[in-house]
Amino acid sequence: MSTSDADETVRLGFTGVGKRGQSLLARCAEMDDVSIEAICDVQERHLDNVEESLVADGRPAPTRYQDHERMLAGEALDGVIIASSWRLHIPMAIQAMEAGAWAAMEVGPASSVEECWDLVKTSERTGQHCMLLENACFGRDRMAVLNMVRAGLLGELLHAQCGYLHDIRPELHGFRESRMAEREGMGYRTLHFLKRNADVYPTHGIGPIAKYMGVNRGNRFMSLTSTATKARGLERWAQRELDEDAPTAGQDWAIGDIVTSVLRCANGETIIINHDCSSPRPKSGMMMVQGTDGLWNNDQEGIHVEDRSPEHEWEPFEEYRDEFEHAVWAEYQDEGVRRGHGGTDYLVMRSFVQSIAQDVRPPVDVYDAAAWMAISPLSEESIERGSDSVTFPDFTNGRWLTDQPTFGATGDDAGEGVLDFNTLL
Ligand SMILES: NC(=O)c1ccc[n+]([C@@H]2O[C@H](COP(=O)([O-])OP(=O)(O)OC[C@H]3O[C@@H](n4cnc5c(N)ncnc54)[C@H](O)[C@@H]3O)[C@@H](O)[C@H]2O)c1
Structure with missing residues (x-):
């Protein structure tokens, strides 16, 4: 156990306590075995909010910082949760591991493949783990499908589709957001859309699919091609809604409205990701998700399994979900699902805390973080080269050949060094 031995409390620090950071911190404040030691944000008002709510809940006031490195130097932390802007996640996680803490990063794109390598190498050199807080992997339906895949219901996997298709035009133009501007009048996400033609938010989609396909554990991504449509939506919205002199009006947006990437896996599967x-x-x-014996389609809320479903027809997913419900979700339903993205926020934070407490590899580890976040710079490269195929690095350096899929494992299936999901609640 890497935590303070006296009382086995996991000592946490939080960098970036804006909207998302505050919500993750609130989930951790519900845990008796966690001490929120320090908070860091460049905006005082966010520090005030967090301190007030913790003290109102009867928790001690955390130490406040406005500089991440100062927080790391000034505190003895077991884990650091990073929910700042996209560009800073990986550098801040590297600094946390260098300072002797585990890192947990919110989702977002990598800036380059090189920084993904830096992340992996820092974790390996320091012996500190890094978890990507991809809550999408922990959803009730997602985990029921994981059980279906593991039980072989869909046969051998062949293909999957996923994506992030979310109309956030007002937010990208600076409306309905509290997000910090990285350049005058522009939130941190906006800059990526303005300057990068890439899939800049791949992990919500690819996370669960990578877990189904055993990526980095018996399988891996081999190559990717990406193609982007022309860019129209953001400028059209600006013309309709904004004054001509608004900071985001009249911009030449780099990102194509619809970016489609196709990934090829070592075991012969293909994956389409849309942004x-x-x-x-x-x-x-x-x-x-499609296998040799059937497929699940989330948008149809349907499933079709050969020799079980009527020919050519979808069946309601719920009936299968009851049969394949993951143990953690069966218990969670009984105990009461907590707030935040359908209950997934508590599960993702709990899995980070429990991985520290049990000193086991987190269920979404540094290799997952690197491979999933690298989709952004790789898609950027492919689009720039006219949709050429780009090779995926093997961030595991061959570990994928021997590592086994363990996400969601419970009881005897979890085994030594693996997080038992029965310990999450
Ligand atoms: N997993 C999910 O479902 C989910 C949902 C929402 C957001 N997110 C992710 O969470 C992250 C944060 O999003 P948000 O909506 O909270 O944005 P936000 O702008 O509300 O919060 C970011 C915070 O980071 C702070 N910050 C920026 N630079 C800093 C620095 N150098 N040092 C210290 N603090 C700094 C900002 O002041 C701000 O308070 C993003 O990566 C976003 O993609 C994930």
Whole structure:
């Protein structure tokens, strides 16, 4: 156990306590075995909010910082949760590991493949783990599908689709957001959309799919091609809604409205990932998983299994979900699902805390973080080269050949060094 031995409390620090950081911190404040030692944000008002709410809940006031490195130098922390801007996640996680703490990063794109390597090498050199807080992997339906895949219901996996299709045009133009500007008048996400033609938010989609396909554990991503449509949605919205002199009006947006990437895996599967945040459309994860014996389609809320479903017809997913419900979700339903993204926020934070407490590899580890976040710079490269295929680095350096899939394991299946999901609640 790497935590303070006296009382086995996990000591946490939080960098970036804006909207998301405050919500993750609130989930940790519900845990008796966690001490929130320090908080860090460049905006005083966020530090005030967090301190007030912790003290109102009867918790001690955390030490306040406005500089991440000062917090790391001034505190003895077991884990650091990073929910700052996209560009800073990986550098801040590296600094946390260098300072002797485990790092947990919120989701976002990598800036380059090189920084993904830096992340992996820092973790290996320091012996500190890094978890990507990809809450999408912990969803009730996602984990039921994980059980279906592991039980072989869909046969041998062949193909999957996923994506992030979310109309956030007002937010990208600076409306309905508290997000900190990295350049005058522009939130940190906006800059990526302005300057990068890439899938800049791949991990909500690819996370669960990578777990189903055993990526980095018996399988790996081999190559990727990406293609982008022209860019229209963000400028059209600006023309309709904004004054001509607004900071985001009249901009030449780099990102294509719809970016489509195709990944090829070592075991012969293909995955299509879509990114679309610039179009008028209902939100969708466009998730589909197909094997030799059947397929699950999230948008249809349906499943079709050969020799079980009527030919050519979908069946309601709920009936299968009851049969394949993950143990942690069966218990969670009984105990009461907590707030935050359908209950996933508590599970993702709990898995980080429990991994520290049990000194086991986190269930979404540094190799997952590197491979999933690298999709952004790789898709950027492919689009720039006219949709050429780009080779995926093997961030595991061959570990994928021997490591086994363990995400969601419970009881005897978890084994030594693996997080038992029965310990999450
Ligand atoms: N997993 C999910 O479902 C989910 C949902 C929402 C957001 N997110 C992710 O969470 C992250 C944060 O999003 P948000 O909506 O909270 O944004 P936000 O702007 O509200 O919060 C970011 C915070 O980081 C602070 N910050 C920026 N630079 C800093 C620095 N150098 N040092 C210290 N603090 C700094 C900002 O002041 C701000 O308070 C993003 O990566 C986003 O993609 C994930």
